[in-house]
Each structure stands twice: as C-alpha cells, then as structure tokens.
Amino acid sequence: MSMRVPCPHCGLRSIEEWVHGEIPTVPDTIVDPDRRDVDRGYMHTNVHGAVREAWFHLSGCRRWVTLWRDTRTDEWIEPPG
Amino acid sequence: MNEHPEAEITLRWNEPEASYDVVIVGGGGHGLSTAYHLATRHDITRVLVLDAGYIGGGNSGRNTTVIRANYGIPEAVRFYQHSLERYRRLEEETGRSMMHDRKGLLWMAHSEAGVRRERARAAVNQAFGAETVYLEPDEIATTCPEIDLACGGGFPAVMGASFHQGATARHDRVVWALAEGAMRCGVHVAPHTAVTGLIHEHGRIVGVETPAGRVAAGTVVSAVGGNATLLADMAGVRLPIKTHPLQAFVTNRYQRRFDPIVASGDLGFYVSQTARGQMLLGAEIDRQPSYSRGSTYELLASLSHRAITVLPFMRNLRVLRQWTGSCDMSPDYSPIMGDTGVDGFLVTTGWGTWGFKAIPAGGECMAEHIATGVAPELMAPFSLDRFERDRTLADRGSSGTH
Ligand SMILES: Cc1cc2nc3c(=O)[nH]c(=O)nc-3n(C[C@H](O)[C@H](O)[C@H](O)COP(=O)(O)OP(=O)(O)OC[C@H]3O[C@@H](n4cnc5c(N)ncnc54)[C@H](O)[C@@H]3O)c2cc1C
Numbered sequence: 280m281s282m283r284v285p286c287p288h289c290g291l292r293s294i295e296e297w298v299h300g301e302i303p304t305v306p307d308t309i310v311d312p313d314r315r316d317v318d319r320g321y322m323h324t325n326v327h328g329a330v331r332e333a334w335f336h337l338s339g340c341r342r343w344v345t346l347w348r349d350t351r352t353d354e355w356i357e358p359p360g
Numbered sequence: 361m362n363e364h365p366e367a368e369i370t371l372r373w374n375e376p377e378a379s380y381d382v383v384i385v386g387g388g389g390h391g392l393s394t395a396y397h398l399a400t401r402h403d404i405t406r407v408l409v410l411d412a413g414y415i416g417g418g419n420s421g422r423n424t425t426v427i428r429a430n431y432g433i434p435e436a437v438r439f440y441q442h443s444l445e446r447y448r449r450l451e452e453e454t455g456r457s458m459m460h461d462r463k464g465l466l467w468m469a470h471s472e473a474g475v476r477r478e479r480a481r482a483a484v485n486q487a488f489g490a491e492t493v494y495l496e497p498d499e500i501a502t503t504c505p506e507i508d509l510a511c512g513g514g515f516p517a518v519m520g521a522s523f524h525q526g527a528t529a530r531h532d533r534v535v536w537a538l539a540e541g542a543m544r545c546g547v548h549v550a551p552h553t554a555v556t557g558l559i560h561e562h563g564r565i566v567g568v569e570t571p572a573g574r575v576a577a578g579t580v581v582s583a584v585g586g587n588a589t590l591l592a593d594m595a596g597v598r599l600p601i602k603t604h605p606l607q608a609f610v611t612n613r614y615q616r617r618f619d620p621i622v623a624s625g626d627l628g629f630y631v632s633q634t635a636r637g638q639m640l641l642g643a644e645i646d647r648q649p650s651y652s653r654g655s656t657y658e659l660l661a662s663l664s665h666r667a668i669t670v671l672p673f674m675r676n677l678r679v680l681r682q683w684t685g686s687c688d689m690s691p692d693y694s695p696i697m698g699d700t701g702v703d704g705f706l707v708t709t710g711w712g713t714w715g716f717k718a719i720p721a722g723g724e725c726m727a728e729h730i731a732t733g734v735a736p737e738l739m740a741p742f743s744l745d746r747f748e749r750d751r752t753l754a755d756r757g758s759s760g761t762h
Contacts, residue, residue: 280655280657281658282646314748325599350650353650353654
C-alpha cells in the first residue's frame with residue numbers, strides 16, 4: 280500500500296512530503312478550567328474513526344490544508360454530516 | 361537448537377466464568393505477565409485474561425524483540441535494567457526456552473545532537489546500573505566490521521555507544537510461557553472474547569461486558585496495547601495516548617552471523633539478525649495517528665535506504681515480509697502504569713515502541729500494585745497523574761525506536 284495525501288493544489292502526494300498537524304479537542308464534559316488546561320496539553324481523544332486534521336504540504340505548495348481521515352483504515356473521507 | 365520449540369508448550373484455553381477477583385483485558389505480554397505474577401508471587405489465582413483476538417496477536421507478537429536498558433532518565437534505567445535481569449531468569453523460572461540471545465547493542469551517532477544524546481545517556485546509564493560504554497569510530501569498526509563508518513560518504517558515524525547486555529528473545533515463546541505458567545496456577549485465559557463495555561456501580565468498575573455475557577471483577581486491568589483509549593473511554597478516563605502504526609520487515613538469510621543489534625538514533629533505524637539468520641529491521645512510528653495496520657511502500661523504501669547506507673551488504677538481500685503493529689504512544693515516551701482515578705480500573709499502557717523488554721518488570725509491578733494496593737517504588741514514577749502534576753518523564757531520545 281502506498282500512503283498518499285490528497286492536496287487540493289498539487290494532487291495526491293506521498294506522505295513523506297507532509298507535516299501532520301493535529302487539531303486538539305477538549306470534550307465539553309470537562310468544565311473545570313484547570314482540568315481543561317491539563318486535557319488540552321496532554322490528553323488525546325485519539326479518535327477511532329473520522330477525524331479532522333491539518334496537514335502542511337512542506338515539500339510541495341507549502342500550504343496548510345484541512346482533511347478528514349478514517350483512522351481505522353487511513354482512507355480520506357468527506358466531512359461527515 | 362530445537363527446530364520446533366512450539367511443540368513443548370501446551371496451552372488449553374478456558375471459557376470465562378461469571379466472576380473473578382481480577383479480570384485483565386488484553387492477552388499480550390503485559391496482561392499475561394500481570395496474571396503470571398499475581399498467581400506466582402501473590403497467590404491470586406481467581407484471574408481471567410481476555411483477548412479480542414488470538415493470544416499474543418497484538419504488538420507482543422509483532423515486535424522486533426530488542427531487550428535493553430540504556431535509557432536516558434534514572435527512573436527508566438532502573439526499571440528496564442530490572443526487567444532485563446528478570447528476562448534472563450525467566451527461562452529457568454518457567455522451564456521454557458525463550459531463545460533469549462545476548463548479542464550486545466551498538467548505537468551510533470552521526471551528528472552533534474546525537475553525540476550529546478549518547479554522552480548524556482552513557483553517564484546516566486553508568487550512574488543507575490546499566491553498563492553503557494562510549495566507543496570511538498575504530499572501536500565501532502572492530503565491534504561490527506560490516507558497518508560502513510562513512511555511511512556512503514554522506515553522513516559518517518562520529519561515535520558510538522555499546523550496551524553489552526543488549527539481547528533479543530522469541531516473542532511468541534515469551535507470551536506462551538507466561539500464559540502457560542499462569543494457567544498452571546489456575547488462571548483462566550480466553551482468546552476471541554472482546555470486551556465491549558465496562559460495568560459501572562456507584563462510581564466503581566465492577567466487571568466487563570463481552571458478546572458471551574458479563575463477567576464480574578473485583579479489579580479490571582486494561583492491557584490492550586494500541587486500543588488503550590477505547591477501553592479508557594468505557595471507564596470515563598482520559599488518557600494522554602495516541603495510537604500510531606509501527607512497521608518492521610525481515611529479509612532473507614544473511615549467510616554470516618551478524619552479532620550486535622545495530623541502531624542509529626540520527627537515522628531512526630535499527631537492525632538485528634534473527635535465529636533463522638534473517639535481517640530484521642525497524643524504524644520510528646508512522647507520522648499519522650492511526651489504528652490501521654496497513655504496511656506502506658514509503659516505509660519500506662526509506663528504511664531500506666537507511667539500512668544500506670550503514671550496512672552496504674544488505675543491498676543484496678531481499679525483503680521477505682513486512683508488517684505493522686498499533687503502538688500506544690505517550691507524550692513523554694515513558695509508560696503509564698497503575699491507578700486511573702476510577703476505582704476498580706487500572707491501566708498498563710504507554711508501551712509504545714518499547715514495551716516488549718518491559719514485560720517481566722511491568723507485570724511484576726502491576727501484580728504487586730493489585731495485591732497490595734500500593735504502587736511499588738520501581739513503578740510509582742510512571743503513574744497517570746504525573747501529567748496533571750507536571751512530572752513528566754521525557755525520554756524520547758531513548759525510546760523513539762525499539
Ligand atoms: C513493529 C514493532 C516493533 C517493536 N519493537 C520492539 C522492540 O524491539 N523492543 C521492545 O521492547 N518493544 C518493541 N515494540 C513494542 C512492544 O511490542 C509493545 O510495547 C508490547 O508488545 C506491548 O505489549 P502489550 O501486552 O501492552 O500489548 P499487546 O501485545 O498489543 O496486547 C494487547 C492485546 O489486547 C487485545 N485487545 C485490544 N482491545 C481489546 C478488547 N476490547 N477486548 C479484549 N482484548 C483486547 C489485543 O487483541 C492484543 O492482543 C515493538 C512494537 C512493534 C509494533
């Protein structure tokens with residue numbers, strides 16, 4: 280299998296050209312400000328399924344793009360809903 | 361050497377009963393070692409180990425089996441050195457061969473940052489009981505003549521460190537021997553039984569749900585490797601874990617004996633020879649967090665290049681198999697063991713790309729913690745609450761690969 284990232288500007292390009300950027304999320308159920316701070320710094324939702332991510336095409340167009348991926352299969356997917 | 365060592369071990373799996381003192385979710389090395397030590401050290405035998413798949417089918421059966429203690433912080437050096445010593449005695453203790461092979465480990469540095477890292481690590485190792493020795497380039501050449509010190513001319517190795525006690529063992533045999541040893545004392549082990557939910561009662565976890573029914577438990581231990589977050593979600597516990605794929609591959613046989621395990625931190629790769637003479641290669645994790653166990657052409661190509669740069673003879677070998685595991689990566693590259701803030705629910709996780717060597721000590725510590733209610737000294741620094749206390753144990757330079 281080849282792992283390639285779909286760039287809206289350059290087309291499908293090898294993952295080695297990219298920097299992965301996560302978008303941290305803190306669940307709404309955590310309300311205490313200190314706990315939210317710890318969660319933001321350390322804890323992960325570690326999504327099993329559809330996740331929204333930022334990718335930087337370092338060895339290409341040098342632009343950030345937002346993509347959705349299914350972390351169970353590494354397939355690129357349409358934004359849910 | 362026994363060509364068919366599997367034949368000696370007898371494993372008869374169990375059907376889960378209605379209730380146990382301890383239910384361990386995950387039949388990898390850590391879950392089984394915890395069960396083994398509960399039974400053999402603390403006489404706690406009303407124990408069930410459950411696995412969603414076959415026993416040892418997770419990372420414990422997919423890793424490159426490097427056992428070493430040359431870590432970068434005192435807490436880790438002590439812990440892994442203890443585990444290494446326990447590994448050495450485990451064959452005798454269980455009466456089962458694990459093909460434990462002490463071959464030494466050679467770690468090269470090619471950059472100033474690499475040299476600083478190896479110098480610091482050698483100092484910490486010597487201070488806390490792991491025998492790491494500093495090597496000049498000519499000593500690297502004597503230790504492993506196959507290495508091209510110039511690395512093709514582009515990225516020469518400038519120094520190395522040698523950890524003589526570095527070893528490998530056969531992963532399946534470790535898993536099976538621990539399972540057999542635990543079952544001999546009355547522990548139950550049930551493969552193909554996934555935990556799909558946890559039972560909550562008055563803020564406590566009191567059992568697990570499986571497709572085959574509920575099982576009540578005094579204590580539930582999560583030892584589920586890359587699925588740590590999925591189990592913790594069921595308990596309402598937030599973990600600092602990200603799941604990343606880690607790939608490896610083996611080549612066909614190299615005709616000569618290739619002795620040390622060779623690693624390069626700067627190149628992010630390591631290699632050792634298996635008992636069959638094949639060359640076994642590993643690298644760092646894939647960059648995207650993922651539960652996929654797909655192997656990629658990108659890793660195969662880039663890791664092959666790195667290997668040939670250091671060991672030109674590998675140019676003539678062929679790749680036989682490539683595979684992938686799901687690693688439970690912690691933010692500080694150190695493990696997480698013990699209480700979670702939810703009564704009755706313990707975790708052993710954050711084993712990432714480095715937890716095979718920790719199987720004896722990890723299980724021993726978890727068992728003592730369960731039996732006594734107190735985290736033993738060796739494991740106490742690795743608690744989950746270290747993150748909220750800002751007492752992280754940063755050790756990426758030592759744990760980034762194997
Ligand atoms: C390619 C690769 C190379 C590595 N190389 C090294 C190395 O050289 N040295 C080293 O020290 N470490 C290495 N590691 C890391 C090491 O393999 C792991 O840290 C270690 O095996 C973890 O053991 P474990 O018991 O925690 O997890 P696992 O062995 O992954 O076991 C977890 C088990 O839990 C089960 N499970 C998951 N979810 C559920 C559920 N809901 N219900 C029931 N069961 C469930 C899974 O089926 C699995 O069998 C490597 C890892 C990989 C992938």
